[in-house]
Amino acid sequence: xxxxxxxxxxxxxxxxxxxxxxxxxxxxxxxxxxxxxxxxxxxxxxxxxxxxxxxxxxxxxxxxxxxxxxxxxxxxxxxxxxxxxxxxxxxxxxxxxxxxxxxxxxxxxxxxxxxxxxxxxxxxxxxxxxxxxxxxxxxxxxxxxxxxxxxxxxxxxxxxxxxxxxxxxxxxxxxxxxxxxx
Numbered sequence: 001x002x003x004x005x006x007x008x009x010x011x012x013x014x015x016x017x018x019x020x021x022x023x024x025x026x027x028x029x030x031x032x033x034x035x036x037x038x039x040x041x042x043x044x045x046x047x048x049x050x051x052x053x054x055x056x057x058x059x060x061x062x063x064x065x066x067x068x069x070x071x072x073x074x075x076x077x078x079x080x081x082x083x084x085x086x087x088x089x090x091x092x093x094x095x096x097x098x099x100x101x102x103x104x105x106x107x108x109x110x111x112x113x114x115x116x117x118x119x120x121x122x123x124x125x126x127x128x129x130x131x132x133x134x135x136x137x138x139x140x141x142x143x144x145x146x147x148x149x150x151x152x153x154x155x156x157x158x159x160x161x162x163x164x165x166x167x168x169x170x171x172x173x174x175x176x177x178x179x180x181x182x
Contacts, residue, residue, distance in 0.1 A: 044080035052076060056069040078097060079098045080094065
């Protein structure tokens with residue numbers, strides 16, 4: 001319900017700004033600013049998205065913490081989306097979100113609210129919410145099931161260049177494939 005009220009308030013703020021700015025500079029310059037802001041938002045999303053992926057890959061290659069490049073990339077993409085939305089208030093917020101010191105401040109604030117309880121690969125021995133995570137090893141993998149992928153290929157052609165099924169006129173044989181026990 002709060003989100004709905006926030007959306008309604010944002011709508012009224014944007015309409016009021018359209019009226020005020022349109023009255024000051026005119027209709028066509030107002031529309032031109034909105035279109036220019038949308039193109040700027042597209043440009044930010046396109047360039048900063050690619051830059052964020054590059055920073056994230058470098059961080060992972062250096063075995064560093066990927067959270068900062070991911071957070072900065074998310075902020076840049078959010079800023080681009082806010083610039084893309086038609087409106088002066090959202091464009092202003094998008095421009096503010098592109099300022100690196102403000103991004104750092106927001107990341108510090110968000111990091112203070114995040115609590116990492118555990119990290120790792122594997123499964124929980126005691127179930128969800130357990131503190132101990134142990135990787136699967138040894139006999140736990142030996143449960144008699146073999147995971148595999150397969151592809152169906154045509155039979156090899158004979159010397160005449162025809163498939164063995166072509167001259168017989170019968171569909172391929174189904175049944176014991178040799179991969180299963182019967």
